[in-house]
Amino acid sequence: MGLDILMVWHAFMLNPRNYLEDCIRFGLRNLWATGMPWPAVNTAIDTSFNYAVPKDAMDDFSGMTGLSWNNVDDLMTKVLYCPRCTHKLDIPWTTCGTDKKSSPEE
Secondary structure, X not given: OOHHHHHHHHHHHOOHHHHHHHHXXXXXXXXXXXXXXXXXXXXXXXXXXXXXXXXXXXXXXXXXXXXOOOHHHOXXXXXXXXXXXXXXXXXXOOOOOOOOOOOOOO
């Protein structure tokens, strides 16, 4: 089991009510009582908490998402289209560390 799947599972478990409801809904009541598979987590990361990913897994991720494995290699903006006028907008992922403040017109 890949660490990425384990982290998604862990995030799901952080909302116990939804997790329990879904376990009951899908007939997975035993899964509710199952803890995190720590041996699988321990084999996926090293003692410095680095997640060593095979090159083919990185390539698969990039191929399926169109994004770089390392998000610092991606564009700083996301292209969206205004639902009202269909104007193309370049929206920054973050403005953290910039002096730019959005105006109401933007």
